[in-house]
Amino acid sequence: MKTRNIKTLTVSTIVNIMNDLKKKPLFRIRIILQLLSCLCILFCAKDPEPVLMIDLRDDLKLKGTLSGTVTDINGKPLSAVSVTLEGTDNSTLSLPDGTFKIPNVASGLYTLVFRHYSYKDTTLKSIAISTNQNLIISDTIEMKSSKAKLTGRTVSNKQKAVPGAGLTVTYQPYQTLSGDSGFFSFPELISGQINIVAAYRGIGWGEKKLSLQPGDSADISITLDNEGGSIRGRVIGADNNPVKNKIVSTMNGAISD
Structure with a gap:
């Protein structure tokens, strides 16, 4: 009932304002203010709408x-x-x-x-x-491991075991000495093309090339049937990058630093 009375009063007020506008043009400012006041009354008289709450949790x-x-x-x-x-x-x-x-x-x-x-x-x-x-x-x-495993044996040209031979994997930071009966092992080589050099002073040197895929395991024999000579290569670090100004010596004929 209260809202209805407000709306009726508002319509009546608007009619009166329009009549005043025709008779008294000088009161336009007052009329505009009255219109704004009426609009405010209408707006405030509306019932508030419910707010939808969403629990994002x-x-x-x-x-x-x-x-x-x-x-x-x-x-x-x-x-x-x-x-x-x-x-x-x-x-x-x-x-x-x-x-x-x-x-x-x-x-x-x-x-x-x-x-x-x-x-x-x-x-x-x-x-x-x-x-x-x-x-x-x-x-x-x-x-599966991304590394490759290589085992083998170093022998002379007469196929006799050569213990203590030095072995180096070219372009990889791995080297070792052959043990009893000439056996050696490289448990974690970087897979790909492998070139391994073995040498023993007074007997000779030999090399073996092979390709190993990740997870592969191979067993080889390296014959030291080449006479001594010169060996060229390069020194690399654990990150597989070249290392400058390193002293290079031999380990029973194999390269070491």
């Missing part, structure tokens, strides 16, 4: 988690493996026991990517996450 409840374990091919847990949901910003690192957990994963179909500098990148495709699901990958993710 409910959105977090709709997301799930993804967890699992990553190891090498021998079952050894791998730490510091980067685990990423491809196409998203969701990522984490595996713990010392090889476990990982990615929280706040929206529902959808994902590809999981595992990266480590000593291992080949590994992917796990078609991982489906449902609303508010805690998905544990039941199968252990096994990563």
Whole structure:
């Protein structure tokens, strides 16, 4: 009832103002002020509309988690493996026991990517996450090493074992001495084209070239059937970059620094 009376009064007031406008043009300022006052009354008389409240925290409840374990091919847990949901910003690192957990994963179909500098990148495709699901990958993710393993034996031109021969892998920071019965081992070579040189002073030197892929393992024999001479090469650091001003000497005929 109060609102209806206000609206009736307002209409009557507007009619009176229009009549005054015709009779008394000098009162235009007063009329304008009265009109503004009427508009304010009409606006204030409206009932307030309800405000819609949205709780954004409910959105977090709709997301799930993804967890699992990553190891090498021998079952050894791998730490510091980067685990990423491809196409998203969701990522984490595996713990010392090889476990990982990615929280706040929206529902959808994902590809999981595992990266480590000593291992080949590994992917796990078609991982489906449902609303508010805690998905544990039941199968252990096994990563293959990006390095190669090389073992072998140094022998003379008469195929007799040469223990104590010096061995150097060209363009890689690896060198060793052959042990008893001439056996040697390079457990973590950089995969690719491998050139290994072996020498023993007074017997001779030899070399072997081969190609190794990540995770490969090979066993070779190097025959020291070349007479002594000159050896040229370059010194590189652990980062595989050339190193200047290093003193180069021989280790039973093999290059060392």
